[in-house]
Amino acid sequence: MEFSGQSLPVRSVRESRSEMTELILPNDTNTLGNLLGGRLMHFIDLVGAMAAYRHARTHVVTASMDHIDFIAPVHVGDLLILKSSLNRAFNTSMEVGVKVWVENTVAGTYRHVGSAYLTFVAVDARGRSVPVAQLVPETDEDKRRYEDAIRRRELRKLELERKKQARAATPEARV
Numbered sequence: 691m692e693f694s695g696q697s698l699p700v701r702s703v704r705e706s707r708s709e710m711t712e713l714i715l716p717n718d719t720n721t722l723g724n725l726l727g728g729r730l731m732h733f734i735d736l737v738g739a740m741a742a743y744r745h746a747r748t749h750v751v752t753a754s755m756d757h758i759d760f761i762a763p764v765h766v767g768d769l770l771i772l773k774s775s776l777n778r779a780f781n782t783s784m785e786v787g788v789k790v791w792v793e794n795t796v797a798g799t800y801r802h803v804g805s806a807y808l809t810f811v812a813v814d815a816r817g818r819s820v821p822v823a824q825l826v827p828e829t830d831e832d833k834r835r836y837e838d839a840i841r842r843r844e845l846r847k848l849e850l851e852r853k854k855q856a857r858a859a860t861p862e863a864r865v
C-alpha cells in the first residue's frame with residue numbers, strides 16, 4: 691500500500707525509546723527456576739509495542755517477530771531490563787528493535803541475554819492499516835539500524851511470499 695503525496699509527520703528515534711524492568715518471580719519460570727521463553731517473548735512484545743505506540747500515536751498490532759536467540763538463562767530473582775526503539779518506519783508498518791539484559795543484583799552482574807526485531811502495523815479503531823510518521827535517524831547508530839532494517843524487510847517479504855506459495859501448493863487439511 692502506498693500513501694505518497696500525503697504529508698506525514700516526522701519523528702526521531704529518541705521519541706520512541708522505551709524501557710521496562712521486570713523482577714523475575716517463580717510464576718515466570720520453569721521447573722529449573724529459569725525464565726520461560728514464552729514469558730520473555732511476551733515482555734519483548736510489550737516493550738516493542740511501547741516504542742511503536744510512541745512513534746505511531748495510534749493503535750498498533752504485532753505483525754511479526756523475527757527469530758530470537760536465548761543467549762543465557764534468566765533466573766528467578768534476576769532483574770530483566772528490556773529496551774526498545776524504532777529502527778525504521780515504512781508505510782503502515784514499523785520495525786522495532788528490542789534488546790534484553792539481565793541484572794543479578796546479588797552478584798552485581800549485568801549481561802545481554804537476547805535481541806529481537808518486531809514489525810508492528812498501525813491500525814485505526816476498526817483494525818484497518820493507517821500510514822505512520824516517517825522516522826529520521828540522527829546518530830550513527832540510528833543510521834546503521836535504519837539501513838539494516840530495509841534489508842530485513844526485503845528478506846521478510848521473500849519469506850512471506852515463499853510461505854504463501856507453499857500454502858497454495860498444499861491441499862487444505864480436514865479437521
Ligand SMILES: CC(C)(COP(=O)(O)OP(=O)(O)OC[C@H]1O[C@@H](n2cnc3c(N)ncnc32)[C@H](O)[C@@H]1OP(=O)(O)O)[C@@H](O)C(=O)NCCC(=O)NCCS
Pocket residue numbers: 691750751752753754780781782783784809811813819846850
Ligand atoms: C498485520 C496485519 C494488520 C496486516 O494486514 P494485511 O491485510 O496483511 O495488510 P497489508 O498487506 O496491507 O500490509 C500492511 C503492512 O503490514 C506489513 N506486514 C503484513 N504482514 C507482515 C508480516 N507477517 N511481517 C511483517 N510485516 C507485515 C506489510 O508489509 C505492510 O507494511 P507497509 O504498509 O509498511 O508496506 C494483519 O495481518 C493483522 O491484523 N494481523 C493480526 C495482528 C495481530 O492480531 N497481532 C497479535 C496481537 S497484537
